[in-house]
Amino acid sequence: MVPDAIPALKTQQPGKDPGKDPGKDILAELPAYDLIELFFFAYRDFVSDPDRILDEYGFGRAHHRVLHFVSRQPGLTIAELLDILRITKQSLNRVLKELLEKNFIESRTGTSDRRQRLLFATAQGHELALKLAKLQTRRIMRALSEMEPEAKELVSGYLLRLIDPDDTAHVKQLVFGPKETHKET
Amino acid sequence: MVPDAIPALKTQQPGKDPGKDPGKDILAELPAYDLIELFFFAYRDFVSDPDRILDEYGFGRAHHRVLHFVSRQPGLTIAELLDILRITKQSLNRVLKELLEKNFIESRTGTSDRRQRLLFATAQGHELALKLAKLQTRRIMRALSEMEPEAKELVSGYLLRLIDPDDTAHVKQLVFGPKETHKET
DNA sequence: AATTTTATGTCAGCCTTGTTGACATATCTC
DNA sequence: GAGATATGTCAACAAGGCTGACATAAAATT
Incomplete structure (x- = not known):
């Protein structure tokens, strides 16, 4: 019923990209x-x-x-x-x-x-x-x-890294407490 | 400056809980x-x-x-x-x-x-x-x-499990496409 | 063929929660 | 004492939710 299209690709490189550099660069730009x-x-x-x-x-x-x-x-x-x-x-x-x-x-x-x-x-x-x-x-x-026991650490690490870099220190302090430095996996 | 309090505990078991059952049950209820x-x-x-x-x-x-x-x-x-x-x-x-x-x-x-x-x-x-x-x-x-290479799979698995169980099938289809059954890590 | 259901559109009004701008007060800092 | 700072407040507006009511075309049912 729902077409399984990938419009991103169609729109992005519809003929040829003048920028070139195929491979990993395109991967990096492929929307997640x-x-x-x-x-x-x-x-x-x-x-x-x-x-x-x-x-x-x-x-x-x-x-x-x-x-x-x-x-x-x-x-x-x-x-x-x-x-x-x-x-x-x-x-x-x-x-x-x-x-x-x-x-x-x-x-x-x-x-x-x-x-x-x-x-x-x-x-x-x-x-x-x-x-x-x-x-x-x-x-x-x-x-x-x-999920695996390490999942929690991994997920919280991911969410923390999603935050604006200027804010991570502040958020870390708010969430984990002012004392600890907290190291990630 | 900011007190490092854990009000949850103070409020929850401020004298004695008539319900009893200490140990892992309390852990399960500790807010994340x-x-x-x-x-x-x-x-x-x-x-x-x-x-x-x-x-x-x-x-x-x-x-x-x-x-x-x-x-x-x-x-x-x-x-x-x-x-x-x-x-x-x-x-x-x-x-x-x-x-x-x-x-x-x-x-x-x-x-x-x-x-x-x-x-x-x-x-x-x-x-x-x-x-x-x-x-x-x-x-x-x-x-x-x-992060580790497996992080992506783990995170998407976590987010998927966060979704209302009644909806996961629908979301899975929307996100990963109708064909694939998709198995998680 | 008539009736009912379904998919969509639309009008009108309300609520929550965000915004800007202006101004007031108490208190701290210099 | 002058200026900066922390907070409070009034007024107006905007975005994006909501409910309720009603309309239309097309499909489905009887």
Whole structure:
């Protein structure tokens, strides 16, 4: 039913490429359709899990992201959160305000710098964050359980390398903790 | 600066869990924070690449997804596209209409079933789709190049297993082609 | 042949979550 | 004290989801 075409090739080298250099160069340029599409489908399903639960609380995905990182990093500041999420403070403020009002997050004035707001998840906030994390963990574990033990290290190494090089150090610190240097396989 | 807390544990077993069963059960329930967060960061950067180019054409990510799958699967029907993207026909129609008007996609009446619309990328459409796919491929290849040769197979196996089990067969067919059965590592 | 189902299109309105720009306040730094 | 910084807030807008209702052509069923 669905034609099994490879339009990329048809469009790319439809007569002859004036650049020449066949072989490995062409391979390097051949789109990795499989990984591109699998990434799309996997992410689609991965983020869909929490949606139903979030709905019950009147929250959306934006709330989830904020709650997750605050729960994981108690004392996170607004600036750090903005840097992680890469959204504007106005966007953040909208969802953050709701999380504060509904008592899932609380904000305390910074001690060393009283301009800062330090964000903490409340008991209720931690509970919801954990519930959602567990849901996603179940999916991850299902996938990993069918694979070699080294799979986890390999996958996390891959995902880390997919990130913008300027950001890997920052992400590494956020994900694995500030202390460890962490070496990859 | 950032506390290295593990709120999950604090919140989960803060006194004693009446459920009991310590040991491996707790391990199974421990959230895979690293993979959850790396997935978020990696996807964030992965989809950001095409954004600048899409901007030049007045398109967004929604257009990208539609164009990508139509380009990959010439003759795709509306129904199949809706099933892939998991959005409503109204949402699809909005972006599809623009892709048709700007001549990146064309629609032909189905031959066997004249109710259907078969979608095809135009030359211009293929060109843009390929440009975007190459951009994402570059990122993927950069990551893979630093890893073992088996990494690609392992990663695609992982992503495939992350997908809803009911969908894996369908996705496999879409991604790897209808003929092959494809066995994983 | 008449009826029902299916594939698609379209109008109208709403929600979430992103954006920009402007401006206010408290606090820190120099 | 002046300027920079961290945050908050108002207003308006855009993209891209959603629901519900209704229309049409073609296929399928009875």
